[in-house]
Amino acid sequence: MSMSGFVFRRDDRWFGGAADLNAPWLDLAESRLRELVDYQGGSVPTEVAELLVPECREELRLRLWSRLRSEDLVPVPGGCEVPWSGCPDHGDLMEGRAASSGWWCSDPGHRFGVDVFGRLRHCQRPAIAVLSGLEGARTLAVCEGHRYSEVELASYGGEPVTVTDLGSGRAA
Numbered sequence: 098m099s100m101s102g103f104v105f106r107r108d109d110r111w112f113g114g115a116a117d118l119n120a121p122w123l124d125l126a127e128s129r130l131r132e133l134v135d136y137q138g139g140s141v142p143t144e145v146a147e148l149l150v151p152e153c154r155e156e157l158r159l160r161l162w163s164r165l166r167s168e169d170l171v172p173v174p175g176g177c178e179v180p181w182s183g184c185p186d187h188g189d190l191m192e193g194r195a196a197s198s199g200w201w202c203s204d205p206g207h208r209f210g211v212d213v214f215g216r217l218r219h220c221q222r223p224a225i226a227v228l229s230g231l232e233g234a235r236t237l238a239v240c241e242g243h244r245y246s247e248v249e250l251a252s253y254g255g256e257p258v259t260v261t262d263l264g265s266g267r268a269a
């Protein structure tokens with residue numbers, strides 16, 4: 098798999114030609130998608146699950162190439178370090194829904210949604226806190242939404258986590 102013929106739409110323009118499906122950033126995007134699927138467990142959009150079978154790898158990489166750019170996978174300076182986007186209020190509380198495409202906030206009554214591949218974009222929100230005491234004694238700068246999902250709901254497996262607010266420098 099190296100180049101694939103295609104016609105697709107990006108940023109309201111149609112493109113045709115060949116895509117380099119061996120681009121290194123596609124390896125990162127594919128890896129991130131597989132990690133996200135493992136993290137989410139069974140609440141994955143149907144269209145994602147269908148693309149993860151080995152027979153669909155070229156189609157998966159073509160879709161990743163058409164929907165993302167290499168810079169979408171890079172954190173912004175001073176931003177959240179969680180490698181995928183989430184709900185601005187509830188972070189990684191996202192799930193696939195049978196009746197609709199994409200990822201949706203699972204908080205009852207909240208209607209935030211992200212398209213299937215948009216979820217793979219590195220979180221671009223500003224970091225408001227640093228979490229420490231995570232697996233492997235690492236730290237993680239997080240935005241408001243990811244702070245909620247990682248701490249309040251113990252999505253890191255219930256480990257004791259220390260939160261240091263960036264605005265005050267005090268531990269919470």
